[in-house]
Structure formats: structure tokens, C-alpha cells
Amino acid sequence: MACSLGADVCGIADIKRFVNAPKGFHPLDVYAETKSVIVFGKQFSASLFQANTNVPYALVKNKSVKLLDDIAIQLTAIIESEGYRAIPIPADEPYEYWDSQNRHGRGILSLKHLGQLCGIGWIGKNTLLINKKYGNRLYLGAVISNAELNEDDLVSNSCPENCSICLKSCPQSALNGVTVNQKKCRELCAYVTDGGGFVYGCNICRKICPFANI
Ligand code: SF4
Ligand code: SF4
Known part of the structure; x- marks a missing residue:
């Protein structure tokens, strides 16, 4: 549905x-x-x-x-x-x-x-x-x-152990592999143009990941 x-x-x-x-x-x-x-x-x-x-x-x-x-x-x-x-x-x-x-x-x-x-x-x-x-x-x-529904299987994949491209690429050093320091991230990410529109100031950790382009 x-x-x-x-x-x-x-x-x-x-x-x-x-x-x-x-x-x-x-x-x-x-x-x-x-x-x-x-x-x-x-x-x-x-x-x-x-x-x-x-x-x-x-x-x-x-x-x-x-x-x-x-x-x-x-x-x-x-x-x-x-x-x-x-x-x-x-x-x-x-x-x-x-x-x-x-x-x-x-x-x-x-x-x-x-x-x-x-x-x-x-x-x-x-x-x-x-x-x-x-x-x-x-x-x-x-x-x-509250409906009882059949559940889906979990996915067992994870990031390659030796990959840390996203961690190294974050300009704010906001990632530690487990969580994101939102305060540091927001300093760059929450960006309002001079004209008043909200734009994402950064999405590097998303676009640099090898899983961004599959
Ligand atoms: S959006 Fe940018 S600043 Fe925020 S965690 Fe990702 S790379 Fe770092
Ligand atoms: S760049 Fe992508 S695959 Fe590599 S560690 Fe970060 S999230 Fe995982």
C-alpha cells in the first residue's frame, strides 16, 4: 500500500x-x-x-x-x-x-x-x-x-571496516562513526541565504559515501 x-x-x-x-x-x-x-x-x-x-x-x-x-x-x-x-x-x-x-x-x-x-x-x-x-x-x-503485521527480515550488512571516508571528510569533524555532533554540523548545515531561503549548507557525508551512487 x-x-x-x-x-x-x-x-x-x-x-x-x-x-x-x-x-x-x-x-x-x-x-x-x-x-x-x-x-x-x-x-x-x-x-x-x-x-x-x-x-x-x-x-x-x-x-x-x-x-x-x-x-x-x-x-x-x-x-x-x-x-x-x-x-x-x-x-x-x-x-x-x-x-x-x-x-x-x-x-x-x-x-x-x-x-x-x-x-x-x-x-x-x-x-x-x-x-x-x-x-x-x-x-x-x-x-x-495496533495491527499485527508480518515483519520483514533484518539486513545484516554494515560499513566496510576499513572505510572512514565520511568521518575524514566532514569539515566540522562532527562524526565519530556512531553519532553526529549536531551542534557542529548545524553550524555549517543550517544555512539561510541572504535572500531568506533555507538551504542545506553541507551534505558531504552523504554524497562522498560509496553508497551514495549505487
Ligand atoms: S552534513 Fe556536513 S557538517 Fe554535517 S556531519 Fe555531514 S559532513 Fe559533517
Ligand atoms: S563513507 Fe559510507 S561506507 Fe564508508 S564508513 Fe562512511 S557511511 Fe560507511
């Missing part, structure tokens, strides 16, 4: 897989009756990395987020029409959790961790979800539901 609404990938996990989810960011913290988590992704073209400006990348990101939110809302309605409950999870902000000192924000659930547990891919050292078919060129959305 997610793919018929425009998603390129979709995965499902039983709630039991989330036993290690951090307190406050567990699907059950959002909806206490959750039995299944559904994550879907929209791929974007590798051609965007060839542009000499990130304006086209920002355009596609913004439009993809809207599409993913629309898919989540429509999927919710379909699941409800089958007699179950379903909650859409935003594909991007707003952050309810915000650590102003460290400029660290968190969505109500971490979509990339949800995506990993739904079998869509693995989390690379650049902290992005990497999918076998689309590499790290996926934006994600999700729905959680």
Missing part, C-alpha cells in the same frame, strides 16, 4: 524488536497499543550530488518530506478503515526534544533506527540509513499501528 502511494521501499517490524529503544523514544511512548511499526522511504536521484549548489537538493528534500507525510496520513486512513488504529510519524521536524546548549534535536521517534529495525537497511558511520538498492539516498516516513 505504501508503494502504491508513492514510496520506493517499505519495511515492517513487530514491536518486540524495539526492546533496546531509548526511554522516551520507544514507539510505545508515542502510542501505548503499538504492535507494528511500518517504515517507508522515498529515494532521490544521485544526479543532485553533481550540482554545484545545494538548492536543488533542498528542493527535493522539502518536497519528499511532504510526500512522505502525505503517505503516512493516507496509510493511517487505510489502516483505520480496516478496523485498526494507526499514528503517522512526521518525516522531519518538529522536535519536541531540543537541547539548546548542544543544539541537539530529536524527532518523536528516530526514523533511521525504525528503518533499520524494519529491515530497510543499516546505519552507516555517517549516521545515515543505507539501503541495498538506493544506498543512502532515502528519506523516510513511518506509521505505527
Whole structure:
């Protein structure tokens, strides 16, 4: 159903897989009756990395987020029409959790961790979800539901042990292979042009990865 609404990938996990989810960011913290988590992704073209400006990348990101939110809302309605409950999870902000000192924000659930547990891919050292078919060129959305659904297999791949291209290439030294220092990243990434438009000031860790162009 997610793919018929425009998603390129979709995965499902039983709630039991989330036993290690951090307190406050567990699907059950959002909806206490959750039995299944559904994550879907929209791929974007590798051609965007060839542009000499990130304006086209920002355009596609913004439009993809809207599409993913629309898919989540429509999927919710379909699941409800089958007699179950379903909650859409935003594909991007707003952050309810915000650590102003460290400029660290968190969505109500971490979509990339949800995506990993739904079998869509693995989390690379650049902290992005990497999918076998689309590499790290996926934006994600999700729905959680009290419907019991068959789950997908997990992906066992991981980054090559000897690869650290993304870590070495980050101009802010914001990556350590496990997490991203959002404060350092935002100094470069959150860029507003003099004309007032938001543009991603940096996406090097995404585009330099060998999995960006598969
Ligand atoms: S977006 Fe840029 S600054 Fe942020 S972690 Fe990636 S390479 Fe570093
Ligand atoms: S650049 Fe290498 S280490 Fe970084 S995410 Fe890609 S494969 Fe993993």
C-alpha cells in the first residue's frame, strides 16, 4: 500500500524488536497499543550530488518530506478503515526534544533506527540509513499501528571496516562513526541565504559515501 502511494521501499517490524529503544523514544511512548511499526522511504536521484549548489537538493528534500507525510496520513486512513488504529510519524521536524546548549534535536521517534529495525537497511558511520538498492539516498516516513503485521527480515550488512571516508571528510569533524555532533554540523548545515531561503549548507557525508551512487 505504501508503494502504491508513492514510496520506493517499505519495511515492517513487530514491536518486540524495539526492546533496546531509548526511554522516551520507544514507539510505545508515542502510542501505548503499538504492535507494528511500518517504515517507508522515498529515494532521490544521485544526479543532485553533481550540482554545484545545494538548492536543488533542498528542493527535493522539502518536497519528499511532504510526500512522505502525505503517505503516512493516507496509510493511517487505510489502516483505520480496516478496523485498526494507526499514528503517522512526521518525516522531519518538529522536535519536541531540543537541547539548546548542544543544539541537539530529536524527532518523536528516530526514523533511521525504525528503518533499520524494519529491515530497510543499516546505519552507516555517517549516521545515515543505507539501503541495498538506493544506498543512502532515502528519506523516510513511518506509521505505527495496533495491527499485527508480518515483519520483514533484518539486513545484516554494515560499513566496510576499513572505510572512514565520511568521518575524514566532514569539515566540522562532527562524526565519530556512531553519532553526529549536531551542534557542529548545524553550524555549517543550517544555512539561510541572504535572500531568506533555507538551504542545506553541507551534505558531504552523504554524497562522498560509496553508497551514495549505487
Ligand atoms: S552534513 Fe556536513 S557538517 Fe554535517 S556531519 Fe555531514 S559532513 Fe559533517
Ligand atoms: S563513507 Fe564508508 S564508513 Fe562512511 S557511511 Fe559510507 S561506507 Fe560507511
